Amino acid sequence: MRVEDPCAWCEEILQPYLDRELTDAERAEAEGHLDGCEYCRKRYRFEEALRRFVRQAADEVMAPELKQRLADLRTPLL
Amino acid sequence: MSEVTPEEGRRLAEDARDRVRFEEDALALSDQVYRVARRLVSSREEAEDLMQETYARAFRSWRSFQPGTNLRAWLLRILTNLNIDRGRRAQRTPDSQPLEEGDYFLYNKLEESTRESNPDEERVVERLSQDDAVSALSAVPHDFRDAIVLVDIGDFSYQDAAQILDIPVGTVMSRLHRGRRILKRELADRAVGAE
Numbered sequence: 001m002r003v004e005d006p007c008a009w010c011e012e013i014l015q016p017y018l019d020r021e022l023t024d025a026e027r028a029e030a031e032g033h034l035d036g037c038e039y040c041r042k043r044y045r046f047e048e049a050l051r052r053f054v055r056q057a058a059d060e061v062m063a064p065e066l067k068q069r070l071a072d073l074r075t076p077l078l
Numbered sequence: 079m080s081e082v083t084p085e086e087g088r089r090l091a092e093d094a095r096d097r098v099r100f101e102e103d104a105l106a107l108s109d110q111v112y113r114v115a116r117r118l119v120s121s122r123e124e125a126e127d128l129m130q131e132t133y134a135r136a137f138r139s140w141r142s143f144q145p146g147t148n149l150r151a152w153l154l155r156i157l158t159n160l161n162i163d164r165g166r167r168a169q170r171t172p173d174s175q176p177l178e179e180g181d182y183f184l185y186n187k188l189e190e191s192t193r194e195s196n197p198d199e200e201r202v203v204e205r206l207s208q209d210d211a212v213s214a215l216s217a218v219p220h221d222f223r224d225a226i227v228l229v230d231i232g233d234f235s236y237q238d239a240a241q242i243l244d245i246p247v248g249t250v251m252s253r254l255h256r257g258r259r260i261l262k263r264e265l266a267d268r269a270v271g272a273e
Contacts, residue, residue: 011180011181011182012180012181014181014182015181015254015255015258016251019229019236019254021236021251042185042198042199043181043182043185043199045199046184046185046199046202046203047181049199049200049202049203050184050203050206050262051230053203053206053211054211054215054230054231054261055230055231056208057208057211057212058116058117058211058212058215058227058231059113059231060112060113060116060122061109061112062108062109062112062113062129063122063126066112066126066129066130067105067108067109069130070105070108070129070130070133071105073130073133073134073137074098074101074105074137075097075101075137077094077098
């Protein structure tokens with residue numbers, strides 16, 4: 001157990017937790033802490049919302065002209 | 079002119095059919111490939127050039143794609159290699175760069191600036207603008223950004239990202255970890271100003 005500063009430990013493992021890269025034991029330990037700690041829980045939820053936000057903000061649709069130019073690169077059928 | 083034997087004719091027809099199928103499959107993924115390409119480079123023009131070069135190369139070397147493996151990852155491997163060949167990697171992050179803040183840093187900064195006690199996390203995210211997110215992402219140094227774009231935007235596994243970038247999985251993980259912290263620092267600077 002990381003009793004000295006569980007919030008600092010939780011901050012350290014925020015990313016691997018959300019990437020589902022923790023071992024079962026580590027995840028259980030993290031969830032045990034998150035259940036009882038609103039401070040960390042809010043920050044974990046924020047991180048999830050942030051990832052969704054960045055993903056949506058960064059989304060840009062390809063121009064139809066480019067799509068056509070790519071299709072034109074196909075090998076002509078004889 | 080020599081006559082094409084029936085055997086050769088059949089082989090040529092099969093080859094043409096496989097090629098057409100490959101080209102259609104690759105084109106069907108172009109929206110997804112573009113979404114990643116667009117954030118690997120800084121401008122729309124660069125992304126469009128890169129897409130065209132990538133598809134031209136993919137169609138030329140389609141035989142080296144192993145059917146049944148991940149075509150989207152294969153296309154992005156070509157794309158990132160072309161991107162490197164173009165010398166866009168001149169920017170390197172010196173190790174002497176100041177260490178980024180911890181993972182709670184952005185939340186803490188934004189929460190301080192909401193003037194609301196105990197705001198919920200969606201309200202805190204609303205402090206960020208879409209333009210800030212895009213410019214913060216492009217401010218992250220290439221090596222770190224590539225990993226973030228492939229995993230967080232392209233939805234690739236660490237394993238796929240490692241293959242695309244031709245680096246070990248452990249390096250993908252450490253670049254993601256550090257890159258996301260750099261991204262948060264950049265977001266914080268834009269949302270609440272550098273301090």
